[in-house]
Amino acid sequence: MEKRWGDEWTPGMRVRMPDNQSPTNEVRDGVIRRRSWGRERRKPIWNFEVLFDGDEAVRVYGPNHMASAVEEARKAGG
Secondary structure, three states, rough: OOOOEOOOOOOOOOEEEEEOOOOOOEEEEEEEEEEEEEEEOEEEEEEEEEOOOOOOHHHHHOOOHHHHHHHHHHHHOO
8 A cells, every 4th residue: 555644643533623614713622523645845744634623614724734733642641
C-alpha cells in the first residue's frame, strides 16, 4: 500500500486546533471523524474531517495542520 502523509493520524483521535470557520481562528477541541485520500503536488496525502465539540458540521483540514493539533490535544490531556 502506498504511504500517505498523515498515515499516523486516524479517526477518533482528539485534536486541539484553530477553527478555520471562525473569524477569530478560535482554538477549539474536537475529534477526527474521517479521512479521505488525495494528492498535493502529486504526492499522496490524507485530508481530515474534524468535528469540533458541540458542533454538527465538520471542517476539512490537510495533513499540515494535524501534527500540532494532535500534539496540543495530548498536552491538554485529550
